[in-house]
Amino acid sequence: MDIKGMVFQELKASKKYRYVCEDTLQRIAGWAVERYDAKKAVKAAKNKLHQVYGAYFEKMNIDKIREQLDKLAGAGTPDETAFKTAALTIMKHHTSTAERLPFMEQFYADLFARIGKPRKILDLACGLNPFSVPWMGLGPGVEYIAIDIDTRLMAAINTYFKYLGGSYIARCWDILVSLPQEAEEADVVFLLKTLPCLEQQDKGISEKLIKALKAKYMVISFPSKSLTGKSRGMAGHYNRFILEIFDKLGLGHFKMEYANEVFYIVNSNNSCG
Numbered sequence: 001m002d003i004k005g006m007v008f009q010e011l012k013a014s015k016k017y018r019y020v021c022e023d024t025l026q027r028i029a030g031w032a033v034e035r036y037d038a039k040k041a042v043k044a045a046k047n048k049l050h051q052v053y054g055a056y057f058e059k060m061n062i063d064k065i066r067e068q069l070d071k072l073a074g075a076g077t078p079d080e081t082a083f084k085t086a087a088l089t090i091m092k093h094h095t096s097t098a099e100r101l102p103f104m105e106q107f108y109a110d111l112f113a114r115i116g117k118p119r120k121i122l123d124l125a126c127g128l129n130p131f132s133v134p135w136m137g138l139g140p141g142v143e144y145i146a147i148d149i150d151t152r153l154m155a156a157i158n159t160y161f162k163y164l165g166g167s168y169i170a171r172c173w174d175i176l177v178s179l180p181q182e183a184e185e186a187d188v189v190f191l192l193k194t195l196p197c198l199e200q201q202d203k204g205i206s207e208k209l210i211k212a213l214k215a216k217y218m219v220i221s222f223p224s225k226s227l228t229g230k231s232r233g234m235a236g237h238y239n240r241f242i243l244e245i246f247d248k249l250g251l252g253h254f255k256m257e258y259a260n261e262v263f264y265i266v267n268s269n270n271s272c273g
Ligand SMILES: C[S@@+](CC[C@H](N)C(=O)[O-])C[C@H]1O[C@@H](n2cnc3c(N)ncnc32)[C@H](O)[C@@H]1O
Pocket: 024, 052, 053, 056, 096, 097, 124, 125, 126, 127, 128, 129, 147, 148, 149, 150, 173, 174, 175, 176, 177, 191, 192, 193, 194, 197, 198
């Protein structure tokens, strides 16, 4: 077995990373062996995985999430109140969604009032955001595809989607390895609070990704304040970062701002270049 294969096996055997999409483990193993010798590569790969995945998923207690879903199953045919109660509890497990809870309903109402109701939504690096589907007001027939790199989370989301009963699906997929087929078909792509995490894995990837996505609308967001209310110049920093990319690619956009998150909505058909 080559060194990359050995690093991959170690990651796959580790308690913390065994549930990460295998493509991601292969990619990070490759990243590590390109930079470090065999001895240090496993440690470097684990550090990188902690930075881009572990830091988010550590606080997430998947058993507690399953508990909520089991409660729904035990409720026979759960109604909307039951879904929403379970989903609110679940979304508190991940900082990104927890921070969005106070304004998520307003955000989706504002968003779809501006861009119209989509037919197909692709939520890239979704985290727990798919649990907010009942607040999106999607209506019948709308497809929603959620993508992230944790197999347990994707299974939990699919269980939840089964209860919701729409055309919704979650898939374990590494968007730095390739884009899913739906990237060609969706009319709205969500990239919520995700670009900084992708940049930590592949510097310069945001520009390439935005260029490659063919959706009519891209909804890109950044945190502007942490949960403790500290801003530390975050909004200004991300604003400069994303505007430079839009400028380079000649993309027009409009902005929507809420308590702790700023959304940039790009209409690819309305480029200014
Ligand atoms: C800050 S969280 C954002 C979660 C969600 N979009 C939200 O705003 O609620 C970043 C997410 O990116 C996911 N992620 C990181 N690298 C990824 C990759 N290469 N492909 C797909 N998802 C990835 C992580 O697992 C994590 O759930």
